[in-house]
Amino acid sequence: MDGSTLEYLGHLLAFGGDWEHGCAVGERARELNPHHPVWYWFLPFLDAYRKGDYHGARTFALKISVPGLGGWLTEAVLLALYGQLGELEARQKALRELLLLEPESALIARDELSKWYLPELVKSLIDGLRKAGLEVPGADAEGKPEGSRPAQAARPESQPSSKAPARVARPAEVHDSGTVLPAEGFGVAVLPFENTSGDPDSEYLSDGITETLINSLSQLGRLRVLARSTVFQYKGRTQEPQKVGQELGVQAVLTGRVLQRGQTLVIGAELMEVVSGCQLWGERYKGNVADIFDVQEEIAKVIFDKLRVTLNAQGGKTACQARHGKPRGL
16 A cells, blocks of 8 residues: 555544544555655644644644645644644734635634544634634534534624525635635536546546545635535536536536556546636646645646636636637526
């Protein structure tokens, strides 16, 4: 078993409650792959944090804090650590970073953390977030135990409520580039990647890549990513991605192909804008099967960066619409 698979298994064991076994598996994975990606350090970081060894966790924080690669979850746990340490300058900087990434982090924090961690760790992380200055609403106000997922986060009276499914609605966010993401979130469907190897035994790779991209993109806060159970209904079907996107009510669709020849892995991926039918991005990756997690991480980051600049501030038009105009019949 390669290092990436072992590390992933270690995460599953630990997050399921068996921290001792999970951390031992993760340590073995790091020994197998000394040049591993940064996400391998997440497990020892959280293990030290949950034990109250905040200075020990800080050592690992320096390893997982990589500019441009951190998603919402990474920034949130780092902020919680700085809150527990009481480091004023570090927590102020981390709080700014988190709010730039997701302005309503206080409202979604409990919900997002509970997707990954058991209630005891969620409670400890929220405690750190509050100490760092993030005003996370109390679960007791909803009659739920600390660490459980709320049906919908409470909102300040100055902001209108929304019935957007699955995620809390967010205000439109304008970036320095002049781009904007709409309040209801930019909807993305990651369709099941096609296994073009001709070997049914390689199906686990294409399905695994699809699931990992769904999970990675869903952590990025400003995207509304459809669940696996929804998109896998289209597995094996030959419908046009644009039509599927219209049926699912999303703004963009990610499709891809996976080809395995021995230990060589070739992944092709394309991102299409549903309204216009324009291809927003496309890339081909070639590497070793052992590098699959690095490739997935890179694809998720590139897609998020591309979607972040997809909409401009003029009436919500996308870059494709600005070039080609609004398609007929829409």
